[in-house]
Amino acid sequence: MSEKVVVLDRDGVINQDSDEYIKSLDEWVPYPQSIESIARLHQAGWQVAVATNQSGIARGFYTKATLENIHRELHRRVNIAGGELAHIAYCPHGPDDFCHCRKPQPGLLEQIQDVLHLTDFEGCWMVGDSLRDLETGAAMGCHLALVRTGKGLKTEAQGEGLEGTLIFDDLASFVDWLLLEQQNELNCR
Template identity: 65%
Template sequence: MNSTERLIILDRDGVINQDSDHYIKSLAEWIPYPQAISAMGRLSQAGWTLCVATNQSGIARGYYGEAALKQMHQRLHDLVHAEGGDIAHIVYCPHGPDDNCNCRKPLPGLLREIRDRLGLSGLEGSWMVGDSLRDLQAGEQMGCHNVLVRTGKGSYTEQKGELPAGAAVFDDLASFAHWLLKTHP
């Protein structure tokens, strides 16, 4: 397999940690799913490169600053490291929906940043895991295999029935990791 076929790009809120309609504004509010953290450790140990691509419009809205986000992401790195894993890169969009940036999912700017950071020519064959349609739309534009998890807003997204063709659906990140490690060792 080439390097893009061993790359998993994860949305953060609703996939790795609990989501909130009121935004995750501090380290105290950032509550990881334990099974997601252990799944990330297992995937990393099996040779998968893990990256995170997350919209964080709460910064533009003034709900929290980049220092608070950095604390959350450091805690994520620490937890995954404690499970024997590694996160290669975390990218985020700090803009609001009306800021006309090119990085806010469903636009593929964050995924392009990951591609460039990892020195890849493309992302075809990699995996995009999210809980919303916009996550999968960003992945689709970059040629990723799309995975919807039912955690976070995933069940609601699934019920709307607007998933890109070929998108796989799993209960959570742990069940996706279990399947992937069995089918793509």
């Protein structure tokens, strides 16, 4: 039996992205319905995890403490909405650090796999707004979804590497579709 896990990129999927980085809690602005969407997934039996590159730490734009403060607020809002985040994995390294955890490398998903005790990612979803999100998910065997928020429209327009990827306007529309698919599957049994 496959696991029910959805892995989300953060910036551009859950919250607004910025080419200037999200450097403080004040700059962290969730998209409408993204927090509720995470809660809905949890309530429908899905574990939700986040895999996010945060090279702003390596670049000196913000500290790990600032990032942890943002993530505490994300957990708090999801909990208030009736949901739960199973894990947030982040890479604090820069692109020149050649680490194993910076997407598109698989380290963040391997961390999620260990924390959630997953045998594999069969049946799991990776939802992102960039090609590197999709490449990470594909390398681990996830189903792939691209959202048009954040860098998603640009990624879609480039058109490369999107084979087998479902495309949605935003996280809420992905969750609407996934939960409808889940209900249809249950009705067919």
